[in-house]
Amino acid sequence: MPDAILDDISHRRFNPLRGSWVLVSPHRTKRPWQGQQEGASENVLPAYDPSCYLCPGNKRAQGDYNPKYDSTFVFVNDFAAVKEQQVDYESTSQSDSLESRLLRAEGTKGKCYVITFSPEHNLTLADMPAPTILPVIETWTKIYTSHLDLFSPLVKASGPTTYPPSAPNGSIIDQPTEQFRYMQIFENKGTAMGCSNPHPHGQIWTTTSLPEEPCIELQHLARYRHEHTGAHMLEDYAKLESEKGERTVFENSSFWAGCPWWGTWPFEVMVVSKSHKRALVDLDQKEKEDMAEVISETTRRYDNLFETSFPYSMGIHQAPLTGTDEEIECSHFHIHFYPPLLRSATVRKFLVGYEMMAEPQRDITPEQAAKRLRDCGGELYRKRLN
Amino acid sequence: MPDAILDDISHRRFNPLRGSWVLVSPHRTKRPWQGQQEGASENVLPAYDPSCYLCPGNKRAQGDYNPKYDSTFVFVNDFAAVKEQQVDYESTSQSDSLESRLLRAEGTKGKCYVITFSPEHNLTLADMPAPTILPVIETWTKIYTSHLDLFSPLVKASGPTTYPPSAPNGSIIDQPTEQFRYMQIFENKGTAMGCSNPHPHGQIWTTTSLPEEPCIELQHLARYRHEHTGAHMLEDYAKLESEKGERTVFENSSFWAGCPWWGTWPFEVMVVSKSHKRALVDLDQKEKEDMAEVISETTRRYDNLFETSFPYSMGIHQAPLTGTDEEIECSHFHIHFYPPLLRSATVRKFLVGYEMMAEPQRDITPEQAAKRLRDCGGELYRKRLN
Ligand SMILES: O=P(O)(O)O[C@H]1O[C@H](CO)[C@@H](O)[C@H](O)[C@H]1O
Ligand SMILES: O=P(O)(O)O[C@H]1O[C@H](CO)[C@@H](O)[C@H](O)[C@H]1O
Numbered sequence: 001m002p003d004a005i006l007d008d009i010s011h012r013r014f015n016p017l018r019g020s021w022v023l024v025s026p027h028r029t030k031r032p033w034q035g036q037q038e039g040a041s042e043n044v045l046p047a048y049d050p051s052c053y054l055c056p057g058n059k060r061a062q063g064d065y066n067p068k069y070d071s072t073f074v075f076v077n078d079f080a081a082v083k084e085q086q087v088d089y090e091s092t093s094q095s096d097s098l099e100s101r102l103l104r105a106e107g108t109k110g111k112c113y114v115i116t117f118s119p120e121h122n123l124t125l126a127d128m129p130a131p132t133i134l135p136v137i138e139t140w141t142k143i144y145t146s147h148l149d150l151f152s153p154l155v156k157a158s159g160p161t162t163y164p165p166s167a168p169n170g171s172i173i174d175q176p177t178e179q180f181r182y183m184q185i186f187e188n189k190g191t192a193m194g195c196s197n198p199h200p201h202g203q204i205w206t207t208t209s210l211p212e213e214p215c216i217e218l219q220h221l222a223r224y225r226h227e228h229t230g231a232h233m234l235e236d237y238a239k240l241e242s243e244k245g246e247r248t249v250f251e252n253s254s255f256w257a258g259c260p261w262w263g264t265w266p267f268e269v270m271v272v273s274k275s276h277k278r279a280l281v282d283l284d285q286k287e288k289e290d291m292a293e294v295i296s297e298t299t300r301r302y303d304n305l306f307e308t309s310f311p312y313s314m315g316i317h318q319a320p321l322t323g324t325d326e327e328i329e330c331s332h333f334h335i336h337f338y339p340p341l342l343r344s345a346t347v348r349k350f351l352v353g354y355e356m357m358a359e360p361q362r363d364i365t366p367e368q369a370a371k372r373l374r375d376c377g378g379e380l381y382r383k384r385l386n
Numbered sequence: 387m388p389d390a391i392l393d394d395i396s397h398r399r400f401n402p403l404r405g406s407w408v409l410v411s412p413h414r415t416k417r418p419w420q421g422q423q424e425g426a427s428e429n430v431l432p433a434y435d436p437s438c439y440l441c442p443g444n445k446r447a448q449g450d451y452n453p454k455y456d457s458t459f460v461f462v463n464d465f466a467a468v469k470e471q472q473v474d475y476e477s478t479s480q481s482d483s484l485e486s487r488l489l490r491a492e493g494t495k496g497k498c499y500v501i502t503f504s505p506e507h508n509l510t511l512a513d514m515p516a517p518t519i520l521p522v523i524e525t526w527t528k529i530y531t532s533h534l535d536l537f538s539p540l541v542k543a544s545g546p547t548t549y550p551p552s553a554p555n556g557s558i559i560d561q562p563t564e565q566f567r568y569m570q571i572f573e574n575k576g577t578a579m580g581c582s583n584p585h586p587h588g589q590i591w592t593t594t595s596l597p598e599e600p601c602i603e604l605q606h607l608a609r610y611r612h613e614h615t616g617a618h619m620l621e622d623y624a625k626l627e628s629e630k631g632e633r634t635v636f637e638n639s640s641f642w643a644g645c646p647w648w649g650t651w652p653f654e655v656m657v658v659s660k661s662h663k664r665a666l667v668d669l670d671q672k673e674k675e676d677m678a679e680v681i682s683e684t685t686r687r688y689d690n691l692f693e694t695s696f697p698y699s700m701g702i703h704q705a706p707l708t709g710t711d712e713e714i715e716c717s718h719f720h721i722h723f724y725p726p727l728l729r730s731a732t733v734r735k736f737l738v739g740y741e742m743m744a745e746p747q748r749d750i751t752p753e754q755a756a757k758r759l760r761d762c763g764g765e766l767y768r769k770r771l772n
Contacts, residue, residue, distance in 0.1 A: 006491060009472040012595055014490035021598055023494065025467040081411040081740070081747055086395040098626045101610075102619070103647050104400035105392060108409060186739040194736025203739065209398055211744035212407055224487075233488070240484045261489050315743030338742050350580025353572040353589065354467070356724050357701030358597035361467055 007365060015262035016224065016233060017217050021359060022264050028363040038345045040307035042382055045122035045198055054199035056119045072139040073116045074173055074204075082110030082207055084177055110180060110207035113173070115139060117200035124189065124200050124309060126299040126380060133292040140185055140204075140316070141280040141288075142173070147206055148281075149179050149322035153329075158281040180206045182214055182320045190311025192340055192348060202314075206321070214317055221330040234332040238272040247366050249373040250297040254283075254290035257298050259366035259373070266342045266349050266362060267305065267369050269298055271335040278331045279318035297377065298337060304376040308345035313338045393751060401648035402610065402619060403603050407745060408650050414749040424731045426693035428768055431508035431584060440585035442505045458525040459502045460590075468496030468593055470563055496566060496593035501525060503586035510575065510586050510695060512685040512766060519678040526571055526590075526702070527666040527674075533592060534667075535565055535708035539715075544667040566592045568600055568706045576697025578726055578734060588700075592707070600703055607716040620718040624658040633752050635759040636683040640669075640676035643684050645752035645759070652728045652735050652748060653691065653755050655684055657721040664717045665704035683763065684723060690762040694731035699724045 012021045053060045056068045061078040089107035093099035117136050118128060125133060145158045187202035188195040210218075224233040238256040241247055247258040249269060260270045271294050277283060283291065302310035319331035342349040342364070355361055398407045439446045442454045447464040475493035479485035503522050504514060511519060531544045573588035574581040596604075610619040624642040627633055633644040635655055646656045657680050663669060669677065688696035705717035728735040728750075741747055 005473060005475055009475060009493055010468040010495070011475055011491050011493050014492075016488055016490070021595075023467065023593075023597070024491075027469065028465055028467060079414055081409065081414060081749075082396040083413065087391060089391055089395060089397055098622050101614075102402055102623050102626055104402070105397050105410075106400075107395055107397050109396070182744075184740060184744040186743050188736075188739040193738045195738075205740055205744065207409075209407075211409070212746075213742075213744050228487075236484050237488050240488055313739040313742050315739060317743070336743060350574075352579045352581075353574040353699040353701060354570060354591055356599075356699050357572050357703070357722060358568075358570040358591065358599050360598075363467075 007367075012359075013262045015260075017220055017262075018213075019216070019220050020262075022262055023354075023359050023361040024365060025361060025363050026365050026368075029368070038306075038308070040381055041309060041345060043122055043127075043309075047120050047122050049121045049199070052121055052197060052199050054114070054116050054197060054201055055121050069116070070119055071135045072118075074113050074139060074143065077112035077114050077203070080110075080112035081205060082108055082112060084109055084111050106209070108207050108209045109178060110205060111176060112206070113143065113204040115143075115202050115204060117202065121199050124198075124299065124303075125187075125295055126303040126309070128200075128296065130289070130292040130296040133295055134288060136202075137280075137283075137288050137291055141283070143204060144183055144185070144280045144318075144321075146173055147176060147180055147183055147321050152319075152322060153325060154279055154281050154319060157278075176206070178208065180321050181208055181210050181323070182206070184211065184214070184315060186313060186315035188313050190309060192311040193313050195311075210320055210323075214320070217317060218320075218327055218330065221332060222326060225330050232276045232330070232332055234272050234334060235274070235276050238274045242274070247370045249301065249370055250294060250377070252290045252293055254287045255294045257294050259370040261366060263366045263369070264351070264360040264362060265338050265340065266364050267302070267339050267373065268366075269337040269339075269373070271295070271298065271337075273333045277333040278328055279333055280316075282333065295335075300380050301373045301376050302337075302339060304378070304381045305372060306341060306343075306345045307381045308341075310339055310341060312340075393753075398745075399648045401646075403606055403648075404599075405602070405606050406648075408648055409745050409747040410751060411747060411749050412751050412754075415754070424692075424694070426767055427695060427731060429508055429513075429695070433506050433508050435507045435585070438507055438583060438585050440500070440502050440583060440587055441507050455502070455505055457505070457521040459505075460499050460525060460529065463498035463500050463589070466496075466498035467591060468494055468498060470495055470497050492595070494593050494595045495564060496591060497562060498592070499529065499590040501529075501588050501590060503588065507585050510584075510685065510689075511573075511681055512689040512695070514586075514682065516675070516678040516682040519681055520674060522588075523666070523669075523674050523677055527669070529590060530569055530571070530666045530704075530707075533562060533566055533569055533707050538705075538708060539711060540665055540667050540705060543664075562592070564594065566707050567594055567596050567709070568592070570597065570600070570701060572699060572701035574699050576695065578697040579699050581697075596706055596709075600706070603703060604706075604713055604716065607718060608712060611716050618662045618716070618718055620658050620720055621660070621662050624660045628660070633756045635687065635756055636680060636763070638676045638679055640673045641680045643680050645756040647752060649752045649755070650737070650746040650748060651724050651726065652750050653688070653725050653759065654752075655723040655725075655759070657681070657684065657723075659719045663719040664714055665719055666702075668719065681721075686766050687759045687762050688723075688725060690764070690767045691758060692727060692729075692731045693767045694727075696725055696727060698726075 007026050010025045012023050014021055048055055056066055058066050148155050183206045185204050221233055241258055242256050250257045255271050255273055257271045314337045316335050318333045319328045340348040393412050396411045398409050400407055434441055442452055444452050534541050569592045571590050607619055627644055628642050636643045641657050641659055643657045700723045702721050704719045705714045726734040
């Protein structure tokens, strides 16, 4: 393989999805490492915790009680980062004053949901067999669908289900009072990722503005499509990676999961739908099952890697809730996993000084990381609780 | 003040230096916080640590001994992220193949230095009175100057000093074998920022490529200059902020230091030279003294805020070592401080899920943060060791 030289020299790799670069220093993996080898961690949490505000039947911060749910449960975040109701903001600065150039702001409305993945307090996605992850995917799809612009071409794709779909058992998904632009579905897992409650759950933040990252990606996806006569970047990418294999962690007929060529975090994984799917509503039953499998395979390998409950932030990028036909058509469903661990359950990679001021930097290459994750499939290292 | 409404609604602010947005949720500061109040931390380190690889006279990882230096000391990083000597990389992929579009890389050479700020193991910049910070600034200036492209307009600005300047006592700053494009000067302080050695020190990474962040800033600085008939964005910005005062933490005649309108980290501070200075070589003696004062005032207030040794990453952005006349002329010397703490010595802000997938988010506003930092000037809370 002619690219093998990249294993030994410092180089930069280009991320075509963001138009940005990452510095790779594979020779640094030869640094001496005197760190301890840690023993495998065990799951010591109870299946039900009376003080957890996410467990079924328990009381939440603002006094509401959770229903006795048996699968997923969705509610509006009690301390949301965006609000649905607020006064409008209009800047009072004179046009072309220094203020108008340099102190720019815009009001943003929105709504934040919390979604539990299971009633069991002591599970994680890694503990859950693929079929039990399916309801999570179905709930994400319902929330996404119920926030779609009625005129979006995606509404038709959402199929014969009545629109808007019914909310999962006991959940509160009201119709928004205003059309939101984007829905960010994500999960922060582990205290290293700022998550304070181990009960398996994710978040969904929906805003009137199109946030930075999906906006940057949409621009690059659209440009690729124009430059390459309608080709979809991530369809091309999944095909290329599936053929090459060296960055593949796991794949099935619908999804490729691997360490992307341009990954920043040591064990970063991207899950890409092999054919062009714009959003959750484009996935049929088989594809949802394949997605559950790929999430299960990825999170289980993560936990097996350092025999610990592996922290990460995970998020779904897909079509905006409302947008131009072009924006919706060039969107390509994918999932990012950004985990901070580098060498063991306690040794993490810091994206600090140089990374903040200049450019993200990594030591272990995506090819080395993918090989390690490929090689630690199979059973979960700890006793499954489910 | 008509903008007071921004204290109560969720909104986005625009960063004109990067062309990016940040989501601000001031109403979230009303969240209940049950965290402990922590006692003030004390400095318990010795002034000399025989096992520290940065203390004077001690042995380093690769076997070299540090000189018995008495101020700053510079050496080439024993485990550098970039190397000066390596084979060239040329991709072998066919032009317009999927590989050439999606698996792009380029070789990067460079050199990494470590610079100690003081021979005393138990000091930090916050402990050091401004006059003792001056040698650090002088050493940064020497290293920057000795790596300048001989044909850069900045060489003339470096004044009557012989070129290249002499290295500080005992330090190793060879002439690079190749012209580097950019020099990133930075400091990671504290274990929260991945810094494993408390001995006061910073790093300097120099590369043949122009890294992401300075590249993005240069583009925005250049555009502003074109759109506003030669005006310099950060000169305009320092003037505006100095007049407004509400985001000011400290200023003297040469520099404005404050919480920028678009800051991401809760107590992020930017230090901007009030008049247009392209790089360290443009600063005269008085301006260097003013810079030492502003660094001292900023780091001392940081430590006073939560009565702890405040972690941060700090970095200098300035003109590239070589570049077009336009690039060098639109550069504007400034310093970023990115500290992770939010509420106390142990409660930090996590830039995780939503921030990684969608957009940076903050709760406390820059105006609230600036007021708190303004109000905690004066003596260092703990006994000064110097
Ligand atoms: O070079 P150090 O101090 O070992 O390492 C630290 O700073 C580097 C530059 O910001 C980062 O890449 C590392 O992740 C961090 O741990
Ligand atoms: O909403 P949570 O779980 O309290 O908070 C966590 O996730 C948010 C969204 O990624 C971040 O803004 C917070 O910094 C983090 O601690």
